[in-house]
Amino acid sequence: MIRPLAAAIAMLATPVAAQVTIQGDTTTIQLGNAPTVEAETREAVSIAPQAVMRGLDKLAGASEDIVLTAGDPITYGPLTITMRECRYPQGNPSGDAYVGLLVVDRNLGGPVFDGWMIASSPALNAMDHPRYDVWAIRCKLDDRTPSVVAGESSPLPLMRPEGLGGN
Structure with a gap:
């Protein structure tokens, strides 16, 4: 039994x-x-020429925003990151970004990530590296699109509404 x-x-x-x-x-x-x-599974999507990613050096505890352009590899520590494509919902550039990436670690001599990252679900298909993390933030349409890297995400500082605590 x-x-x-x-x-x-x-x-x-x-x-x-x-x-x-x-x-x-x-x-x-x-x-x-x-x-x-x-x-x-197909919804209408548009393709952006650039993507904003965030990189984290887990050992130093430092994060950095990285702007990628399709087909142009960039270096982040020992990593070479190449964006293939950044997709977003058609008519909604601030919507969920899907970024196709190839990440190669020159110290390991091979790819550590090859696939799609989704901005709203970074853990769904995450890069596995002992020291560095890289994840998608959003697609970037052109140089006029606000960029956290350039400090343009908000033209004015956020103000606390009157009467809600504080001094």
Whole structure:
């Protein structure tokens, strides 16, 4: 009686591999023996020429905003970061950014990240590096787009409304 119960518990604890297939506008997800799920995943997107990323040196505790231009590699510590594409919802440039990146560590001699980062969910597909973190902030359309790097994110300091505490 105990053996079948232990086998059932072991089966429940065993992770099941998911298989994701993307064809055209349809994504098919198959999880073990579960029914296949198909979803329309394409929403209208636009492509920006630049992306704003944030880099963190975990050892020094210093963060820095990095502006990437499609196809132009930049150096951040021992990392060479190349943006392939920055996508955002059509008509909403301040919306969620999807950034296609290749990150190569010259000390390790190979890529440490090759894929898409999503600004609203940085942990969904994060770069795994012992010292550096890099994640997407937003797409940048042109030089007139506000940039945290240039300190242009707000033309005026934020003011506390009158009567809400403080001096």
